[in-house]
Amino acid sequence: MNDSITPNAALASETLVPINKAGARFPHPVGRTALERWMRHGVRNVQLESILIGNRRFTSEEAITRFIERTNEQRDAVGHVRKSPMELAAKKMELGLN
DSSP: OOTTSOBOGGGGGSOEEEHHHHGGGSSSOOOHHHHHHHHHTOBTTBOOOBEEETTEEEEEHHHHHHHHHHHHHHHHHHOOTTSOHHHHHHHHHHHTOO
16 A cells, blocks of 8 residues: 555544455445555545554544445435436435535
């Protein structure tokens, strides 16, 4: 992993999970590549929080829960991701997000 992932010192007080085991903590198993992408780039402007301890990267049970909740909130704010661009634009206008 590189330093572009923003560490979160508050994670140190939570239930830590090594990244190589974190994928199994999601409702559907997630691969390490997806976890790394979510830590670096995020999904719908939400990043999976992580911390580097020594030379190992960790996330936490609580961070995984926050990530799932926040990505679902973002999804619900603009509608289901499979809607057409016209439907999404209409939903954004309806919500005043333009």
